[in-house]
Amino acid sequence: MYSGHNHPGIPMKYKFSEMLGYMKPSEIRELLKYASMPDFISFGGGMPNPLTFPMQDLKEIVDDVLDVSGKYALQYGNTGGLPELRTEISKMVMKTEGIKSEENEIIVTSGSQQGLYELGKIFLNRSDGVIVESPTYVGAISAFNANAGKMIPVEMDSEGIISDKVEEKLKSLTGRPEFPRFIYVIPNYQNPTGHTLNLDRRKHLLELSEKYQVPIVEDNPYGELRYSGKKLPSIKSLDKTGENVIYLGTFSKVMCPGLRIGYTVAPEAVISKLNLLKQALDLSSSTFSQYVAAEYLKRGVIYRQVPKTVELYSKKRNVMLNALEEHFPKDSTWSKPDGGMFIWATLDKKINTNQMLKTSIENGVGYVSGLAFSPDGSHTSSMRLNFTFSEEEEIVRGIKKLSNTIKNVATGITAT
Numbered sequence: 001m002y003s004g005h006n007h008p009g010i011p012m013k014y015k016f017s018e019m020l021g022y023m024k025p026s027e028i029r030e031l032l033k034y035a036s037m038p039d040f041i042s043f044g045g046g047m048p049n050p051l052t053f054p055m056q057d058l059k060e061i062v063d064d065v066l067d068v069s070g071k072y073a074l075q076y077g078n079t080g081g082l083p084e085l086r087t088e089i090s091k092m093v094m095k096t097e098g099i100k101s102e103e104n105e106i107i108v109t110s111g112s113q114q115g116l117y118e119l120g121k122i123f124l125n126r127s128d129g130v131i132v133e134s135p136t137y138v139g140a141i142s143a144f145n146a147n148a149g150k151m152i153p154v155e156m157d158s159e160g161i162i163s164d165k166v167e168e169k170l171k172s173l174t175g176r177p178e179f180p181r182f183i184y185v186i187p188n189y190q191n192p193t194g195h196t197l198n199l200d201r202r203k204h205l206l207e208l209s210e211k212y213q214v215p216i217v218e219d220n221p222y223g224e225l226r227y228s229g230k231k232l233p234s235i236k237s238l239d240k241t242g243e244n245v246i247y248l249g250t251f252s253k254v255m256c257p258g259l260r261i262g263y264t265v266a267p268e269a270v271i272s273k274l275n276l277l278k279q280a281l282d283l284s285s286s287t288f289s290q291y292v293a294a295e296y297l298k299r300g301v302i303y304r305q306v307p308k309t310v311e312l313y314s315k316k317r318n319v320m321l322n323a324l325e326e327h328f329p330k331d332s333t334w335s336k337p338d339g340g341m342f343i344w345a346t347l348d349k350k351i352n353t354n355q356m357l358k359t360s361i362e363n364g365v366g367y368v369s370g371l372a373f374s375p376d377g378s379h380t381s382s383m384r385l386n387f388t389f390s391e392e393e394e395i396v397r398g399i400k401k402l403s404n405t406i407k408n409v410a411t412g413i414t415a416t
């Protein structure tokens, strides 16, 4: 039972809801506090590099939006999203992911984070199960916890979630109260591991979705950030029924996160429920941001911007991979992502990355420990390293420092 209202310093009159008992503060947010220390190198945040923000184009777009549509752009908007933005999103997901959609199968959300929260809210009763990759996106854990979902972690390897293990879970949970309401996956350059789900497993998940009547939630914020490897079809585009997949996208990594525009593509039956809920959440996502995003797509700026982002990030990825090769302890392993923003490193199992974090921060380097992404308290010797934010020189210096911290901590453990 949650006893938040008995927390020291909180007056008894504030009786917080039980739901808060399921939530924990984000380690990443805590870390951001240190990001401004001089000389601090942060591999912690998941922030896009501001160099990729299309500043000049956005300036022109903002001016034009205010000149041409100001009185609408600054007004309340349609809950489901600006119709012209939905039209543009529909064209974009067809072009980039081969996803067919009508306007009434799309809802614009305040970031895809809001989409995740909403999905938790419309599908989950207390203790309903959700199959998640282990490890998975920390924001999804928060969103599902906030709706009292029960995480059902499934192991991953370098080819993504192991679909045979998903099948085992579905089989064993059939008829049980915690049978999953959906399967949540990040198939491309996953956060936090950087792994990509292979094609056979994408198809297998779809078969399982159909056989066990469990929808798949496909979260794809990083799909466009591909530096190597072949582009794989989205699970949604492989779904012939049009019913098995709920697809989440965002402008955060292909434009900028500050405008907070994400979207969900799903059968109308789902979208109408999301709409109903959104009326209670925020009435609509920012109308102004939606006008800007619509122009960003209409003018094709996105298709000029993304290649520049890819070029910048792929160099940084290579720099970090090389630095890891050169400096990291030989008993550690790390992912070699084909895209996205993160490398997942796993150290000798005697090292607890959560406990090591304070020392590492004191030595001037931040990361996020594996535990933050763990649905079940596992991954205690792993860490997520962001390679998109720091300068190349900082990446090398930071990995060197981090390697020294790890070696010192390991020696300390061995000595005691």
Ligand SMILES: Cc1ncc(COP(=O)(O)O)c(C=O)c1O
Binding pocket: 046, 110, 111, 112, 113, 114, 137, 139, 186, 191, 219, 221, 249, 250, 251, 252, 257, 261, 262
């Ligand atoms: C896997 C994943 N899903 C969703 C989000 C949320 O993104 P946003 O709310 O900015 O669209 C993120 C952000 O980092 C993410 O990594």
